[in-house]
Amino acid sequence: MKRALRRSLALLLLGLVMFAAWVAWMNRSPASALAQALSSTPALIERGAYLARAGNCVACHTARGGQLYTGGRGIETPFGTVFAGNLTPAPRTGLGGWSAEDFWQALHHGRGRDGRLLNPAFPYTAFTKVSRADSDALFAFLQSLPAQERERPPHALRFPYNQPWALAVWRALHFRPGEFLAEPARDAAWNRGAYLVQGLGHCASCHAPRNALGGSLADAALGGGLMPVSGWYAPALGGAREAAELPGLLRSGQSVRGAALGPMAEVVLHSTQYLSEADLQAMAAYLGSLPEPAAVEGLPDRQPAQQAGRASLGARLYTQHCAVCHGEQGDGQGLYPPLADNRTLALPSPANLVKAIRQGGFGASTAPNPRPFGMPPFGHVLSEAEIAAVATHVRLRWGQGAGGVSELQVLQTP
Structure with a gap:
């Protein structure tokens, strides 16, 4: 009995050692290339500015009300809050001391200048496919920004997600440095x-x-x-x-x-x-070219009479609060976003519809549509049951087979 227990413990210890060795191997430091000064030109900076917009870098690396690219914005995750870094060439708190090679290592390998592992809230799992030429152009643009010193707040992650070994295990399981390989059969x-x-x-x-x-x-x-x-x-x-x-x-x-x-x-x-x-x-x-999303099939309602009553209430509330903009037929009257054939209504989850009714919102201001109409919030007017009723009505009428919405689903939507 004791011999079997010792054998089991030895095998367990061996397994842990092998797993630790595998994690260490998967997180080994890449061979560093000889750092060379980047020859920046106006054309390279302009290209980098375009790439920064393509990557939407400003969204995470600009705190609300702060200077562009100076970081500090908190990104909430299920594991705690991660704060984005300063991308300006500030010598102490930004990229002032970085080389183009350091920046490439961050994008391609998910490692900081000092070799530390970066939190994957910085999406290096995707950025690893960015070409070295584009990485250099992006770095040239960031180096052209005005240097603004701004300290990044420390990450506020819960245990054990705030431990280096936990990040190393995550990377071993979910990250492989890669590159984009063009499909020869595609144009x-x-x-x-x-x-x-x-x-x-x-x-x-x-x-x-x-x-x-x-x-x-x-x-x-x-x-x-x-x-x-x-x-x-x-x-x-x-x-x-x-x-x-x-x-x-x-x-x-x-x-x-x-x-x-x-x-x-x-x-x-x-x-x-x-x-x-x-x-x-x-x-x-x-x-x-990707597969067509599967059609949404509404779940059979186990209480059809209750759903019918909810839809009936929703129809009355829609006429009272919604039809003035969206129209009785859901066509938007040529001015507002239509509800008929609206993709939001047909999604598998009613979360976006519930959030729009409760919180309202504005679309993006763009050159083709500089003053988009806003959706007013109704969370202070309608109860959870009434929001569920309106959502049920519009999904059953225009949701292409999507099912109704319960009060519980409304309560579960943050």
């Missing part, structure tokens, strides 16, 4: 779109479901899912219809099936509205 536009979506655009950061440790599920890439903490639902991307509507949505913040709200409105505001038409079309070509 240049498709490959350009794939490069932008997979790399600088880091679309999978929101549009891919994640496991309990925050790692993207590769087998469901861009398959959509609830975003942690914020509670917004990032829809699946793919299909011909998505491709046809995408350039207009990314350029103006609106499409024939609605408008960008919440986190996506911020992406349009700071990033995609500035992309070239060629790049927008390239992204559409790539996404259009």
Whole structure:
């Protein structure tokens, strides 16, 4: 008995040692290249500025009300809050002492200048596919910014997520440095779109479901899912219809099936509205080649009489509060976002619809649509039961088979 126990403990210890060795091997420091001074030119800086917008760097690296790119914005995660760093060439708190090679190591390997492992809230899992040429251009742009000293607050992560070994284990499980490899069978536009979506655009950061440790599920890439903490639902991307509507949505913040709200409105505001038409079309070509999202099938209601009563109440509330803008037929009356065929209503989760009713919101101000109409909040007017009723009415009427919404679902939406 004792011999068997000792053997089991020895095997367990051996397994732990082997696992620790594997984690250490997977997080080994990359061979450092000889640092060379980057020859910056106005053309390179201009290209880098475009790439910074493509990557939406300003969204995370600018605190609300703060100077651009000086960091300090808190990014809430299920594991605590991570604060973005200062990207200006400030000598003490920014990138002033960095080389182009240091910056490349951060994007490609997820390591800081001192070799420390970076938190994956900085999406190096996608940025690892950014080319060295684009990394150098982006660095040249950031080095051209005015140096602004600003301390980054320490991350506020819970135990054990604040431990270096936990980050090392996460990286061993979920990160491999890589590069973008063009598909020879695809044309240049498709490959350009794939490069932008997979790399600088880091679309999978929101549009891919994640496991309990925050790692993207590769087998469901861009398959959509609830975003942690914020509670917004990032829809699946793919299909011909998505491709046809995408350039207009990314350029103006609106499409024939609605408008960008919440986190996506911020992406349009700071990033995609500035992309070239060629790049927008390239992204559409790539996404259009992905599998069409599965049609939403409404769950059978176990209490049809209760849902019918909720929908009836919702119809009355819609006429009272919503029809003045969206129209009795949900067509938006040619001015406001239509509800008929609106994609938000047909999503698997009603979270975005509930948040829009409760909190309201504004779309992104863009050149094609500089003054978008805002959605007023109704959370102070309608109860949770009434919000559920309105959501049920519009989903059953215009949601292409989407089911009703319960009061519990409204309560569970942050």
